[in-house]
Amino acid sequence: MCRWLAYSGPAIQLSGLLTRPDHSLIDQSRHARENIETTNADGHGVGWYGEDNTPGVYRDTHPAWNDANFQHLADHIHSRLFLSHIRATTGSPVQRTNCHPFTFGNWLFQHNGLLPEYGKLKRQLLFDVDPDLFPSIEGSTDSEALFYLALTFGLRDDPPAALARTIGHVERARKAAGIELPIEVSACVADGSRLWSLRYSSDNQSRTQYHSRHIHALRDIHGTYEPLPDGAVIVVSEPLDEMTDHWQAVPESSMLAIEDGKTKVMPFSPE
Amino acid sequence: MCRWLAYSGPAIQLSGLLTRPDHSLIDQSRHARENIETTNADGHGVGWYGEDNTPGVYRDTHPAWNDANFQHLADHIHSRLFLSHIRATTGSPVQRTNCHPFTFGNWLFQHNGLLPEYGKLKRQLLFDVDPDLFPSIEGSTDSEALFYLALTFGLRDDPPAALARTIGHVERARKAAGIELPIEVSACVADGSRLWSLRYSSDNQSRTQYHSRHIHALRDIHGTYEPLPDGAVIVVSEPLDEMTDHWQAVPESSMLAIEDGKTKVMPFSPE
């Protein structure tokens, strides 16, 4: 399974969260603590918003910890809103087009999770993507299919509603296909100013997801990284340090919305 | 546009045709003569039959001429039936899963050509693929879609008939979509003992395709490569040397079939 991080707040150097902390996303990719696979070495990516409406995206298939380009970019790009992802494939090919985050227009999407027995669902779900959007699909993952379904179901107009419809649609497809294993979704989506994350699974045993609790606590750590600025929020699939009181778990079946430095947790039900 | 080569005959070292001749497939990838694009640097691949039913396949996204692995494999693999391809993308991503030859079971397929305005046809053509085959599609090219359509339309039972049905199907889809540009197909398919190639375009102005004329002629050249053995046939998108009397053009709208060292040319019409 994958790992991801999202940041919203005053512009910071990406390396502050991605490569420098003692337990940064890169460290996580080598030494997982809370999840199942021991390694996340099947590609990585970062998407960031700068001066333009559309995000920049860098994705590569090498392990993040030995990708000198990624180190350089993390050191030299500053951003007020960025997403980063480390991939552990469950079967689909290791290629840049299967790395997260995915982008469409001003949107970014990344995911840690699984549509079980995806081979049985793939054709149907792709067929349900808006035909005008279909040709933009570049890779072969269940995650990219989820993103395009969400775009089909109205992501650009109302993200929480679109995600509820998307998950509802996939749940119905899963049941129709007689698949008993649960869907697991820990997803994150951004439009350039706002960010939403979703924690959901069919059986209420979702993968972990956290957001930073209060930023002053982080400032007190005498660790290897800079204090975060006021108004910054981090969302992660796994905490960046051992101080668990710095991190607040996003509850089961919830969505987290971040806008102007404010976080809001909403219950989530598939529609 | 791409370039390709296929060999059928007594087992030879792959390098004899792929890397060593003065105008080998690798030379072709740097310096095109008969076709349009100046370079073929968007990936390459080779598929070969050895002791097993299923072929071995090596594909990489780097230019063939600087891929040390390819040089090594060409020097150390001997095969009685192999296909090799150099890619020049017309838009789809450069990734191994988009490199030719494609494989399914004991079959290999490679292609130099174009389904015009493929974005308008892609969704339709993919959904015409047999649902049981659909999950095996790994990449995003029109060529792989053609291969899976051919499998859907009976390639494993009757290759010439299946290719006629496939091209007929695509021609109808093209017209239904109001696409005026012609389909261009120079394809090659093998099942482990037999090999077929197809030269076709909607407007009878197909890309070039040749097969070696008679092998004794080749033996007379005092060139840089070994004489080919008796019973060997080479099919190429472009001749391997300047001696045009060594190469016989495959006629417009034809299929070439090779079995047990014998070549047969058949007229081809979409069905």
Add this chain to the structure above:
Amino acid sequence: MCRWLAYSGPAIQLSGLLTRPDHSLIDQSRHARENIETTNADGHGVGWYGEDNTPGVYRDTHPAWNDANFQHLADHIHSRLFLSHIRATTGSPVQRTNCHPFTFGNWLFQHNGLLPEYGKLKRQLLFDVDPDLFPSIEGSTDSEALFYLALTFGLRDDPPAALARTIGHVERARKAAGIELPIEVSACVADGSRLWSLRYSSDNQSRTQYHSRHIHALRDIHGTYEPLPDGAVIVVSEPLDEMTDHWQAVPESSMLAIEDGKTKVMPFSPE
């Protein structure tokens, strides 16, 4: 042979010069006009200065024209001083560490040229590098060796003098080894605020090198790209457009120095 570009001036989007112009560095990599090799597909790179002292560097081994990461970075990074390079190897392996620009501390270096019969010189030249610098050499090219020799001979104190000593040193090594083919150097070096370029060959038949002549001329073109800002200077191995009066050839055996928007041409002699 390679191609390169350098920009100094008010901060601009990298894509303005690297990917968007009708005859951008990327176009050049596919269709060379003034130099010998037909293609530059053996890797590429860009180094840029932003808010930090040290430059960011992105290098990859795929052809620039199909590298989605490069397109994204060029669209999203703004810089007041950047270098970019497209590689055509003359033999050393295609790997990121052999791609230009090379970096050390706050310095960037890129090169189009050749030390002839480098195998005969390599060991000697590498052992002439300052032992403290030696472990930082990562790749295997003659270009990186030139950069480290220049650092050894005082690049950080007096770039023109260090380059004169470096070329003089290499010329003596070449003669001592009995190599008759000439050295060819079209190099570019930057320290974060200043930029120098060198045009030199042993036989006074150097590769081309140009700088933009006057920026107002460029502004008059009704082409595909934005006018350049005042004070901008571009140095290139080949002009970016067909308007030759926009480009001033750097004379044989000269160095060009750019600082605060001012260009100065100095005669160059190996020392």
Add this chain to the structure above:
Amino acid sequence: MCRWLAYSGPAIQLSGLLTRPDHSLIDQSRHARENIETTNADGHGVGWYGEDNTPGVYRDTHPAWNDANFQHLADHIHSRLFLSHIRATTGSPVQRTNCHPFTFGNWLFQHNGLLPEYGKLKRQLLFDVDPDLFPSIEGSTDSEALFYLALTFGLRDDPPAALARTIGHVERARKAAGIELPIEVSACVADGSRLWSLRYSSDNQSRTQYHSRHIHALRDIHGTYEPLPDGAVIVVSEPLDEMTDHWQAVPESSMLAIEDGKTKVMPFSPE
């Protein structure tokens, strides 16, 4: 740290040892048991002898477990003598030229180990390589330097003596540089018919190394792989199964020589 395997015996399909066994070299690369690093994802390679004097070599920088090319080659290449390696870098760049096995003429070499503080030794050790061999060095690892030192000290005439001289030479260099950390070497070398492996460390606390004990035992396992043929010997850095009585540890400070199916263990002292 790395892991490796070597096979000598009647020709078998590479996949029998590399990809199919329950605890094959690929499994090892994901889930290490006896060594330190948790993952080996920084490249891999295989070198094999077939009909030619010189070996074929395939090396790639992606994790072995998701490299479809490697899976295909392992399934389709048969060899009577092959070496395979999974890399975990301790700092040098992840690139094909740094992947094992290294090759020179008919020789193959692979290594799991470390020359400590190699930055202090690198220049000296490279300088001690035979100047005629020096230009053939392509990468930047301590392992490749060891191989070229061994070639310099007579590997092609007397492998055990050359390795003793090489290690003696490196030990003297280490002491002269004031490095206190021990050298650790678990190396393997082959010439096309014979195979030698070396287990050594300065402090007699070497990394593990094993050879298959007797092949009939392996045949009794009702596991996922075929029985090995008579006369086959496997040498590994870590056993391929949990049945420790199938594997004999190579003693500290020893060399193992394999020729014509016979294994011989010799004490090893640096010279």
